[in-house]
Amino acid sequence: MAGIKSLDELKALRDKYRENFIGRDTSDSENKIRISVGMATCGIASGARDTINAIIDEVAKEKLSNVVVVQSGCLGYCYAEPTVEVRIPGKEPVIYGNIDANRGRELVKYIKNGEIPKDWIIKRTFNNI
Ligand code: FES
Numbered sequence: 696m697a698g699i700k701s702l703d704e705l706k707a708l709r710d711k712y713r714e715n716f717i718g719r720d721t722s723d724s725e726n727k728i729r730i731s732v733g734m735a736t737c738g739i740a741s742g743a744r745d746t747i748n749a750i751i752d753e754v755a756k757e758k759l760s761n762v763v764v765v766q767s768g769c770l771g772y773c774y775a776e777p778t779v780e781v782r783i784p785g786k787e788p789v790i791y792g793n794i795d796a797n798r799g800r801e802l803v804k805y806i807k808n809g810e811i812p813k814d815w816i817i818k819r820t821f822n823n824i
Pocket residue numbers: 735736737738769770771772773
């Protein structure tokens with residue numbers, strides 16, 4: 696393995712990994728949009744792993760440094776897995792159901808545009824949106 700021979704090589708390496716780290720940086724997370732994917736057994740069985748990978752990939756592609764993607768445990772909605780909670784600072788958290796990888800990517804695009812998609816909300820929990 697070749698070593699790093701200059702400061703420029705080191706900076707290039709840093710930039711490469713920084714790009715891959717977008718969406719995973721939890722520092723200052725109270726001021727960031729937080730996307731939590733339910734990764735309980737029922738979520739994983741329903742494809743939550745594909746969902747979280749798609750969301751992380753889309754956040755990185757869109758270079759959304761104000762978004763952090765995390766996994767959570769049981770959100771209590773087995774019937775609607777994979778479930779995704781979106782917390783936008785200063786707003787009520789919203790839980791979405793049946794978020795497969797494609798919907799996860801769409802969800803990131805909505806968030807990027809400052810929108811809250813209403814179609815996939817688990818409505819019983821959020822009557823005031
Ligand atoms: S076990 Fe499925 S949501 Fe809790």
